[in-house]
Amino acid sequence: MTISAQTTRGRGRNTTLLPAALAVAAALALAACSGGGGHAGGSAGSGTGRTPTGTRVTVTETEYALKLSRSSFTPGTYTFVARNAGKVTHALSVDGPGVEDAGTHGIRSGQEGVLKVSLKKGTYDVYCPVDGHRQLGMDQHIQVR
Numbered sequence: 001m002t003i004s005a006q007t008t009r010g011r012g013r014n015t016t017l018l019p020a021a022l023a024v025a026a027a028l029a030l031a032a033c034s035g036g037g038g039h040a041g042g043s044a045g046s047g048t049g050r051t052p053t054g055t056r057v058t059v060t061e062t063e064y065a066l067k068l069s070r071s072s073f074t075p076g077t078y079t080f081v082a083r084n085a086g087k088v089t090h091a092l093s094v095d096g097p098g099v100e101d102a103g104t105h106g107i108r109s110g111q112e113g114v115l116k117v118s119l120k121k122g123t124y125d126v127y128c129p130v131d132g133h134r135q136l137g138m139d140q141h142i143q144v145r
């Protein structure tokens with residue numbers, strides 16, 4: 001991913017010299033911040049001044065299971081959108097390296113909750129913090145690598 005981004009920007013650099021070089025430096029700084037994990041949303045434009053929202057992951061919640069829209073994760077920013085497709089109130093929490101007790105409020109049936117987290121390499125626990133739901137199966141481990 002990083003390599004292709006640099007190649008694209010490298011072409012621009014040949015046409016104009018100094019401003020383009022500065023733009024490349026800025027772009028690289030931004031790329032370093034966002035961790036290079038999620039190219040889905042943001043890398044198309046110049047990127048300047050945009051707040052990265054990260055890779056969107058939909059989590060469908062039912063009684064009593066979680067279904068994630070993606071199974072492979074690289075370090076970076078993620079926006080988890082928890083969709084309650086069940087009948088009782090659920091919520092979504094993420095726990096792991098650098099992320100402690102991050103969670104949504106209670107999400108009623110048919111509604112959505114949003115949780116933005118920054119993931120590093122390691123194992124994270126994605127679960128529903130409503131009493132007993134985690135033990136009933138609303139619990140998934142994800143590997144970030």
Ligand SMILES: [Cu+2]
Nearest residue numbers: 090128130133
């Ligand atoms: Cu729940």
